[in-house]
Amino acid sequence: MALLPALDPLLHQPVRTQIAAYLAGRGEATFAELKRALAATDGNLDAHLSKLVDAGYLESRKEASAAGRPQTVYSLTDIGRSAFSTYVTTLSALLPSKTETNELLKVAAAPR
Amino acid sequence: MALLPALDPLLHQPVRTQIAAYLAGRGEATFAELKRALAATDGNLDAHLSKLVDAGYLESRKEASAAGRPQTVYSLTDIGRSAFSTYVTTLSALLPSKTETNELLKVAAAPR
DNA sequence: GTTGACACTCTGCTTTCCAGAGTTGATACT
């Protein structure tokens, strides 16, 4: 039995954490915008996006945009938003805050 | 050029984040204690610990303990503590806080 | 000397990560 809470492995990965954080902050974003913001390659970004879509965390929508070429817009689903929220909460519980010791770790710690 | 800050891949991994957080909260811990807290297998835990030791984030010390069997005690080095602190700061900047929108993401966002 | 725990190593397997090339589909241009 683990005493420390598990971190969603789908979200706890550099590229995917960035994607989720970006979308949580912005609401939605195009593939190109994400590519630029994360400095990721096409293949790699698409692989991570697909993984999140497959998990039901993201949804994509094609936009035959008025002012240009067709684009794909990504956004968090309710499931994704919820998972991300849980993830952030778990992290907050796990990581020490700046000024005080971590309550969770005090509790989890075995008596010396 | 990435607009989002990079997350130290050494720390941004479920098991290693847990190790670092645990040690940051507790100061030090034995192998057995970590194993119990993380519910990890020997091999896996050792692999992650070794990786952190190799990176200079952790140091280990053998304790021919007075009250029992010899054990290995792990603790964060100054480098490790500093890296973890940077990691936490980066995460805080990246993740939305509960009540307000994320300033970093606003700045990073391209004009529509 | 046997046992048992601890920590470390090793092995094999599976999964993940990543870059770059290639493909498809839609739009813009002439």
Added chain:
DNA sequence: AGTATCAACTCTGGAAAGCAGAGTGTCAAC
């Protein structure tokens, strides 16, 4: 119509990471 361009997705191959479990050496207790 034909070509060019760009977006996004697919595919491929290779490298690295993650993981479990078996095995090894060491030490202490009995």
